Amino acid sequence: MTDLNALAYTEEHEWLAIADGVATIGVTDFAAEKLGDVVFLELPAVGTEIAAGAVVGEIESTKSVGELYAPVSGTVVEINEAAVDDPSLVNAEPFEGGWLIKVSVAEDAADGLLDRDAYVALTEG
Amino acid sequence: MTQARFTPLRERHESLGASFTDFGGWQMPVRYTSDLAEHHAVRDAAGLFDISHMAEFTIEGGDAPAYLDFALAGRLSTMTVGKAKYSLLLAEDGGIIDDVIVYRLSDDRYLIISNAGNRDAVGTALRERASGFGTEVEDVSDAYALVAVQGPASAAIAASTEGIADVAVAWSEQKYYAWADASFLGEPLLIARTGYTGEDGFELLVRSEDAVALWDALLVAGASHGIVPAGLAARDTLRLEAGMPLYGHELSLSTKPAQAGLGRVVAADKETFVGKNSVAPAEGSRVLVGLTADGKRAGRAGYAVVDEDGTALGEITSGALSPTLGHPIAMAYIDPASAEAGTSVFLDVRGTKIPATVTALPFYRRTK
Numbered sequence: 422m423t424d425l426n427a428l429a430y431t432e433e434h435e436w437l438a439i440a441d442g443v444a445t446i447g448v449t450d451f452a453a454e455k456l457g458d459v460v461f462l463e464l465p466a467v468g469t470e471i472a473a474g475a476v477v478g479e480i481e482s483t484k485s486v487g488e489l490y491a492p493v494s495g496t497v498v499e500i501n502e503a504a505v506d507d508p509s510l511v512n513a514e515p516f517e518g519g520w521l522i523k524v525s526v527a528e529d530a531a532d533g534l535l536d537r538d539a540y541v542a543l544t545e546g
Numbered sequence: 547m548t549q550a551r552f553t554p555l556r557e558r559h560e561s562l563g564a565s566f567t568d569f570g571g572w573q574m575p576v577r578y579t580s581d582l583a584e585h586h587a588v589r590d591a592a593g594l595f596d597i598s599h600m601a602e603f604t605i606e607g608g609d610a611p612a613y614l615d616f617a618l619a620g621r622l623s624t625m626t627v628g629k630a631k632y633s634l635l636l637a638e639d640g641g642i643i644d645d646v647i648v649y650r651l652s653d654d655r656y657l658i659i660s661n662a663g664n665r666d667a668v669g670t671a672l673r674e675r676a677s678g679f680g681t682e683v684e685d686v687s688d689a690y691a692l693v694a695v696q697g698p699a700s701a702a703i704a705a706s707t708e709g710i711a712d713v714a715v716a717w718s719e720q721k722y723y724a725w726a727d728a729s730f731l732g733e734p735l736l737i738a739r740t741g742y743t744g745e746d747g748f749e750l751l752v753r754s755e756d757a758v759a760l761w762d763a764l765l766v767a768g769a770s771h772g773i774v775p776a777g778l779a780a781r782d783t784l785r786l787e788a789g790m791p792l793y794g795h796e797l798s799l800s801t802k803p804a805q806a807g808l809g810r811v812v813a814a815d816k817e818t819f820v821g822k823n824s825v826a827p828a829e830g831s832r833v834l835v836g837l838t839a840d841g842k843r844a845g846r847a848g849y850a851v852v853d854e855d856g857t858a859l860g861e862i863t864s865g866a867l868s869p870t871l872g873h874p875i876a877m878a879y880i881d882p883a884s885a886e887a888g889t890s891v892f893l894d895v896r897g898t899k900i901p902a903t904v905t906a907l908p909f910y911r912r913t914k
Contacts, residue, residue: 454565457779458582460867461842479896483581483866484779486846486896512580 423516429531430540431492436516439531444493447520448480448511451544457482459508464489464500464522471497471524478521480511492534495524553598554691554757562775570663572599574778581779585869588743588784592697592768593776597742597749598757601665601687603672605656608680614648614656617675617820619803621813625650628715630723630738634803634811635660635671636821641799642806644668645791647740649725657736657751659692661793675820691757695764696747696784698912699771704748707767709759710735722746730760742781744788744910783866786875789836789908795847795863796834796877802827805879806834807907832860832879836909837893839902842867844874845893851878852892852899859884859891868909875909876902 429437434452438445453459461481471477471491478489500522504510511519535543550573559566564575575596577584587593605614611623620633627650635643644664649657660668665687672683695704704710705717715726725738733753741747752760765773782792791797796806803812805827812825837845845851845865850858860880868875876893884891889904 457577458580460582461844463843481842481844481867483585483783483869484576509582 425516426537428516428537429534430537431490431534432543433490433492434544435490435492437492437531437534439526442525442528443498444495444524444526444530445520446492446522446524447515448487448489449540449544450515452487453512453515453519456480456487456511457484459511462505462508462511462521464505465497467497467500469497471495489521491524493524493526493530495526495530497522498525499523551599553596554754555596555598555693555761558758558761559596559775564775564777567778569778570599570661570665572662574599575775577777577779578775581777581783582869584774584776584780585783587772587774588697588745588776588780589870590697591772592695592699592703592747592774593743593780594761594764594768594773595694595696595776595781596691596761597694598691598754599662600692601660601662601668601685602690602692602751603658603660603669604682604684604686605658605672606682606684607654608682610654610656610679610681613676613679613681615813615816615819616679617672618646618648619812619819619821619825620648621816622648622650622656627652628724628726630725630740632723632811634808635668636803636819636825637799638821638824640802640821640824640826642793642797642801642803643671643799645793645797647738649736649738664793671820689754690751691754691760692749692751693757693761693764694741694747694749695768695773696741696743696776697745697773699768699773700745700747703764703768703771703773704737704750707763709763713737730756735760742788742790743784744790744908745784745912782864783869786864786866786877787868787870787908787910789877791834791877792864802831805831830882833882833885834863834907835878835880835885836905836907837862837865837876837878837891837902838905838909839874839876839893839900841874841900843895843898843900845876845878845895845900845902849896850894851880851902852894853884854892856894856899862893870910874900874902877907880904
């Protein structure tokens with residue numbers, strides 16, 4: 422199991438696991454549940470430069486379309502093809518098999534992101 | 547800001563882990579665990595829906611049949627006792643105030659079930675139109691809860707539900723769009739073979755105070771048949787596949803029945819009824835069509851339908867990736883010149899043009 426306390430979070434309900442200059446990015450269980458069953462993912466291509474705050478993808482559920490915001494700036498180095506093929510992974514394992522993209526980032530990428538306590542407080546607000 | 551209303555089944559939904567959404571001023575379960583699983587359960591086995599937010603009116607006394615022929619678009623006077631009929635409440639200008647189901651309870655007594663969000667508008671229109679007929683219109687919504695069992699296992703489940711008794715018409719003899727008197731725990735129960743999913747099923751009208759007991763009894767009876775509680779998200783994809791209109795999406799005050807493909811609901815040869823003189827749509831009015839596309843990206847309500855050059859042809863009113871069919875489906879109002887089945891059009895999905903084909907409704911029809 423992923424240690425949720427070790428992740429960084431955003432107000433847009435994304436999580437990041439940052440290690441060795443690469444941020445693995447997904448959406449939280451809270452977001453997955455709000456969306457409903459995810460049926461389609463549109464993710465940026467490997468090699469795309471993304472800027473923090475920009476919309477870089479889409480997460481469609483049966484009921485709605487959610488936008489994927491880049492939580493940090495960097496270059497996309499990998500996308501989760503398994504989740505593109507089977508978007509239900511986002512609902513089933515949002516913090517594990519349902520990750521979305523990996524982005525190469527600067528050392529201070531986590532600055533300004535939320536820790537677990539701050540994120541939980543946000544979702545309970 | 548009016549207080550959000552909850553049905554008598556609120557605590558049941560909460561303990562089942564439902565997410566809630568506002569619908570017509572009501573806080574209703576949108577899903578319990580997975581809207582896709584709930585959708586498939588209704589197609590394959592059965593789903594249990596709380597639709598207690600819907601409004602009920604009794605129509606009684608005076609010349610009730612003549613009153614309804616005047617107040618509604620259809621001909622209700624010739625409907626036999628025991629039957630139900632889909633109808634429309636039109637405005638003077640021919641627009642649609644609501645779509646309703648009318649049940650004939652006796653010679654001079656009818657039940658009308660309308661959409662939750664239109665409860666006040668329907669009540670006002672029905673009362674206004676009653677003068678001169680000596681007919682009483684009563685909003686009885688608060689006294690009743692309505693639950694729907696939908697899916698191929700519905701009849702087996704309802705027939706084995708503890709507490710349901712005195713069913714006036716044998717389950718196997720109950721016809722689609724008909725109703726039967728029954729009792730639940732000794733109190734009156736109305737069983738209608740109607741629904742909003744495209745599957746066989748029943749809608750059960752029960753006293754509000756017995757709603758929880760009926761809900762529980764249906765879940766117990768349905769357990770071995772695979773029943774699951776199902777929310778509004780599944781209800782919406784189910785009705786969309788079945789090509790059924792939703793007020794506020796396919797139907798509105800600015801929609802004429804024929805545009806929505808509901809010309810058959812209007813008995814235009816009646817001598818008089820509200821909306822009669824304006825019921826025909828203007829020449830060239832957009833009409834409701836089905837659209838299908840390949841891939842997984844669905845057109846959504848409000849998205850434009852365009853031609854190859856990007857010129858607008860119409861607008862989507864409901865759309866989703868069809869859980870049963872596996873490809874995107876949508877309903878849209880479209881210029882008549884492009885409305886023929888087989889016409890190739892494009893959906894403007896947030897700036898991307900997705901090829902789509904006009905198709906006859908419904909998208910899904912159950913095999914009997």
